[in-house]
Amino acid sequence: MISKKMPNLYFRDLKVEVPIIQGGMGVGISMSKLASAVANAGGVGVISAAEIGFVKDNFAKNPKEANKIVLTEEIKKAKQLAPNGVIGVNIMVAMTEFIDLIKTSIEAKADILFCGAGLPLTVPIDEIKESGIKIGVIVSSAKAATLIFKYWDRHYGVIPDGVVVEGPKAGGHLGFKYEQIENPNYSLEKIFPPVVKAVKIYEEQYNKKIPVIAAGGIYTGEDIYKFINEFGASGVQMATRFVTTHECDADIKFKEAYINCKKEDITIIKSPVGLPGRAIKNEFLEDVEEGKKQPFKCIWQCLKGCKYTKAPYCITQALISAQKGIFKSGFAFAGSNAYRVDKIVSVQELMDELIEGYEQAAE
Ligand SMILES: Cc1cc2nc3c(=O)[nH]c(=O)nc-3n(C[C@H](O)[C@H](O)[C@H](O)COP(=O)(O)O)c2cc1C
Known part of the structure; x- marks a missing residue:
C-alpha cells in the first residue's frame, strides 16, 4: 500500500523529515535566512556558496578571503537558527575555489554538500571521509552519474550519498545543450529513470541506499507525489518556489x-x-x-x-x-514555472501547502 504521508529522506544516517531540498541559489538568493527556515520546516535548507563574499566591503579587493569568511558565518548562523535542522551548501564544480569551499564547509560543520555545474571528480576525499559530511551530486544524465560513481569507486573506494537529477525546466545554468532544452526526450520524466538504474548498480555493490532526487519544474505537492510514487524518487529539490518567500535572502x-x-x-x-x-x-x-x-x-x-x-x-x-x-x-535567474507564482508566503506556509497537496494526491 502506498503511504499517504511524505516519506522521510535519508542520506546514510542523516534523516530529513520532509523530503524537500531547497535548491541552492546564487548569488546570495539562498543564504542562512532561507536555508534555516527550510531546515526548521523539516526540509534541507541549502546555502549557495557562489561568490557569497559579495556582502563584505573587501570583496572586490580579496574575493577569495571574503567568500571563505562569509560562507563560514552563514553556515554557523543557519545552524544556530535551525539547531535540529539539516543545512547543506551548494558548491559549483565550475567555481575556481571548488575544493577550498568544500573544505570551508566541512570546517564550519555543514551537514551535506551538493556539487553540480560540472562533474565532481577531484574532491578533497580525506577531509570528506574524516568529517563524515554527506555528498550529493547534481547531474542531468545517467551518463554523468555513471562517470562520477565509477570515478569515486575506482579512486576513492566510496560513492556519493545522494544524486539530484536536474531536468531542463530548472532555473539558473542548465546542464543541457540549447537544442535539448525543449526536446521531450530530455524531459525530467525521461532522464530520471535511467539515473535510478545507473545508481542501482552501485547501491548493490556497496550495499548502501542512494537517494535519487528529482529537480527542475517541480511546483506542487501533486508533482512531488508523482516523482516519489511513480518514478521512485526519494525526494525532490525545488528552488523557484522558495524565491517568493518572506525568508528568501534576495531583495523584494x-x-x-x-x-x-x-x-x-x-x-x-x-x-x-x-x-x-x-x-x-x-x-x-x-x-x-x-x-x-x-x-x-x-x-x-x-x-x-x-x-x-x-x-x-x-x-x-x-x-x-x-x-x-x-x-x-542585472537580471534574475528563474525556473520555467516562475510565472505561476502570485504571492509571497512564509516558508512554513509553502511547505504546508506542498505537504497538503501531496496528501490530497495520495487520496
Ligand atoms: C535564482 C536561481 C539561482 C540558482 N543558482 C544555482 C546555483 O548557484 N547552483 C546550482 O547548482 N543551482 C542553482 N539553481 C538551480 C536550483 O538549485 C534548482 O536545482 C532548480 O532551479 C530546480 O528547479 P525549480 O526552480 O523549477 O524548482 C538556481 C536556480 C534559481 C531559480
Whole structure:
C-alpha cells in the first residue's frame, strides 16, 4: 500500500523529515535566512556558496578571503537558527575555489554538500571521509552519474550519498545543450529513470541506499507525489518556489520580478560561462542581445570556463545586482514555472501547502 504521508529522506544516517531540498541559489538568493527556515520546516535548507563574499566591503579587493569568511558565518548562523535542522551548501564544480569551499564547509560543520555545474571528480576525499559530511551530486544524465560513481569507486573506494537529477525546466545554468532544452526526450520524466538504474548498480555493490532526487519544474505537492510514487524518487529539490518567500535572502524587487513575470518573459540566455541559463527577460538582457554591452575588466576569474575577455558582461556582477534589486545592471535567474507564482508566503506556509497537496494526491 502506498503511504499517504511524505516519506522521510535519508542520506546514510542523516534523516530529513520532509523530503524537500531547497535548491541552492546564487548569488546570495539562498543564504542562512532561507536555508534555516527550510531546515526548521523539516526540509534541507541549502546555502549557495557562489561568490557569497559579495556582502563584505573587501570583496572586490580579496574575493577569495571574503567568500571563505562569509560562507563560514552563514553556515554557523543557519545552524544556530535551525539547531535540529539539516543545512547543506551548494558548491559549483565550475567555481575556481571548488575544493577550498568544500573544505570551508566541512570546517564550519555543514551537514551535506551538493556539487553540480560540472562533474565532481577531484574532491578533497580525506577531509570528506574524516568529517563524515554527506555528498550529493547534481547531474542531468545517467551518463554523468555513471562517470562520477565509477570515478569515486575506482579512486576513492566510496560513492556519493545522494544524486539530484536536474531536468531542463530548472532555473539558473542548465546542464543541457540549447537544442535539448525543449526536446521531450530530455524531459525530467525521461532522464530520471535511467539515473535510478545507473545508481542501482552501485547501491548493490556497496550495499548502501542512494537517494535519487528529482529537480527542475517541480511546483506542487501533486508533482512531488508523482516523482516519489511513480518514478521512485526519494525526494525532490525545488528552488523557484522558495524565491517568493518572506525568508528568501534576495531583495523584494527580485521576488516581485517573479510575481510580475509572464510565461513569455521566461527565456533561455547564453551565459558568459558558455552554458545556457534560464532567466527572466528584461532591458539588461535585451541590451546584451543587441550587442550594446562591452567586455569588462574581471576582478578575478571566479568561474573556470568564463571567457571574460569576450563576455559582454560579468555574470557574477549581474547576479549580485539582481540580488540587490538593481535590474538596470542585472537580471534574475528563474525556473520555467516562475510565472505561476502570485504571492509571497512564509516558508512554513509553502511547505504546508506542498505537504497538503501531496496528501490530497495520495487520496
Ligand atoms: C535564482 C536561481 C539561482 C540558482 N543558482 C544555482 C546555483 O548557484 N547552483 C546550482 O547548482 N543551482 C542553482 N539553481 C538551480 C536550483 O538549485 C534548482 O536545482 C532548480 O532551479 C530546480 O528547479 P525549480 O526552480 O523549477 O524548482 C538556481 C536556480 C534559481 C531559480
